[in-house]
Amino acid sequence: MSSPPTLERLARKCLLKNEALAKASLKKMPKAFFPPLFIDAFNGNQTNIIRAMVAAWPFPCLPLGALMKTPNLKTLKAVLGGLDLLINQKDQPGSCKLQELDLRDAQHNFWNFWVGTEDGVCSPDVISETRPVVYSPGRGGKQVVTVWMNLSLKTRHPSKYLKYFYRWAKLRKEVVQVMCPKLEFGAIPLYNPLILLEVFEPSSIEEFTVSARWTLRTLVKIAPGLSQMKNLQKILLNGISVPFEWFGNRKMVNQCITEIINQIPVLKKIQHLKLNDVCFLNEQLDEVLRCMESPLETLSITRCSLSNKDMSYLSQCPSIHMLKHLDLSGVTFLNLDHRLLGSLLERLTATLQTLQLKGCMIMDHQISALLPALSQCTQLTEVNFLKNFLSVASIRKLLQHTAKLTLLTRELYPAPDEVYDDIGDVHPDRFSQHCSELMETLRAIRQPKEVYFVSKRCLDCRDFSVYNMEATLCSCWE
Numbered sequence: 001m002s003s004p005p006t007l008e009r010l011a012r013k014c015l016l017k018n019e020a021l022a023k024a025s026l027k028k029m030p031k032a033f034f035p036p037l038f039i040d041a042f043n044g045n046q047t048n049i050i051r052a053m054v055a056a057w058p059f060p061c062l063p064l065g066a067l068m069k070t071p072n073l074k075t076l077k078a079v080l081g082g083l084d085l086l087i088n089q090k091d092q093p094g095s096c097k098l099q100e101l102d103l104r105d106a107q108h109n110f111w112n113f114w115v116g117t118e119d120g121v122c123s124p125d126v127i128s129e130t131r132p133v134v135y136s137p138g139r140g141g142k143q144v145v146t147v148w149m150n151l152s153l154k155t156r157h158p159s160k161y162l163k164y165f166y167r168w169a170k171l172r173k174e175v176v177q178v179m180c181p182k183l184e185f186g187a188i189p190l191y192n193p194l195i196l197l198e199v200f201e202p203s204s205i206e207e208f209t210v211s212a213r214w215t216l217r218t219l220v221k222i223a224p225g226l227s228q229m230k231n232l233q234k235i236l237l238n239g240i241s242v243p244f245e246w247f248g249n250r251k252m253v254n255q256c257i258t259e260i261i262n263q264i265p266v267l268k269k270i271q272h273l274k275l276n277d278v279c280f281l282n283e284q285l286d287e288v289l290r291c292m293e294s295p296l297e298t299l300s301i302t303r304c305s306l307s308n309k310d311m312s313y314l315s316q317c318p319s320i321h322m323l324k325h326l327d328l329s330g331v332t333f334l335n336l337d338h339r340l341l342g343s344l345l346e347r348l349t350a351t352l353q354t355l356q357l358k359g360c361m362i363m364d365h366q367i368s369a370l371l372p373a374l375s376q377c378t379q380l381t382e383v384n385f386l387k388n389f390l391s392v393a394s395i396r397k398l399l400q401h402t403a404k405l406t407l408l409t410r411e412l413y414p415a416p417d418e419v420y421d422d423i424g425d426v427h428p429d430r431f432s433q434h435c436s437e438l439m440e441t442l443r444a445i446r447q448p449k450e451v452y453f454v455s456k457r458c459l460d461c462r463d464f465s466v467y468n469m470e471a472t473l474c475s476c477w478e
Helices: 007-017 019-028 031-043 047-055 073-088 108-114 124-129 160-170 193-198 216-226 250-261 285-289 308-314 338-347 364-374 392-400 428-445
Strands: 100-102 145-148 151-153 176-179 182-185 207-210 234-241 272-278 298-302 325-327 354-356 382-384 410-414 451-457 464-468
Touching: 019 047, 031 047, 031 108, 047 073, 073 145, 073 160, 160 193, 193 216, 216 234, 216 250, 285 308, 308 338, 338 364, 364 392, 392 410, 392 428, 428 451, 428 464
Parallel strands: 100 145, 145 176, 151 182, 182 207, 207 234, 234 272, 272 298, 298 325, 325 354, 354 382, 382 410, 410 451
Antiparallel strands: 451 464
16 A cells, blocks of 8 residues: 655645746755756656746756757757756846756756655755756856767667757757767768767767768768867777779778878867777878877777887877786787887786787787786786687796786687697687697686686587687587
């Protein structure tokens, strides 16, 4: 049996049934009454009450994004209409304190605090939590409302939600500043992506991500905007290729690459750089990294073609001396000077925590050059050597050089070459025997936590053969 509604709940229900009464009550309403009433109005899609409550909101920030699981155009119009009422008020009442609208999915604690709260007591911590850091002061002496929004653009055309917000914000640039800490493109835009920076403050962007497969043609369109993102801390580019029609036109390709790289010198705060399958690094990695002033914390260059020149610069690059996470998976070292990778690790022995070298085609003679430096990387917590070509003897040496790496919690190694038969299939008995012996070698050196030996994909079940501390094998052998 549910408990009877409290007087406050009955009062909220009464107000929601009478919009005129609700609007008239806002000026004298206790501050603690606003959040529960707003939640009720939001859940009931009562846009007129939402609009009036935004204009009278008594807290510095309205964290609306925490209430919206998906963008809702109807609600957005009501909220922006409330901001217009607030902006247009010549003599703002003392109770109207709203300075920031947060449309990000964050600050859930503010709303969680009020759900079920009936005593009207507000925690100071909850109020202060709703004040994000503002990047810039008012414009021209005018009071500015700050709007926070993360953009994840998954379609080739902007949504109705974004179009409406863009037009609204563009007409109010003098009194509204729009902050966008995270900007992600999950599709190839059929519009000029630079137009977004006409509304969104470029200096507020801290993370820039391209998770779709772009060509140089698209990337070069937004390149001038990168130079305006002066507080950018993280860049992730996933798949940048040469347009098909540009093949053979080396002049056009070089021109675009130069234009992109020329924007990099102003990005002085980058801490995390992740480049996967991009076409402009080979022989030019030094140009990309040279002007980065802040020490990198994460460097991920995967499925890219690098030269000896690139690796030589990387091993000497000033901005990597404090690197914590290094991922070079998919970079082929077969034709590179194997000593360069060892030189790179020598620079990172005091800081490196994760090392990913999956699918680098590293062979026996190359792994030996890594071992002295690897054994000194005492901060390592995770290593990944999967999909390389190593013998039992080389993997045993590798394991023996990890005696000092007591912080390792996750280790992934390739099954040794000896587990395969003449046509490249995994031989079950050999796999079990060799991996068991290697595990015993490791246990004699230190106490491992999570260790895997993984083979190439099985042709019968299309799965990998895996040997871990519980000796789990390929499912088709059962």
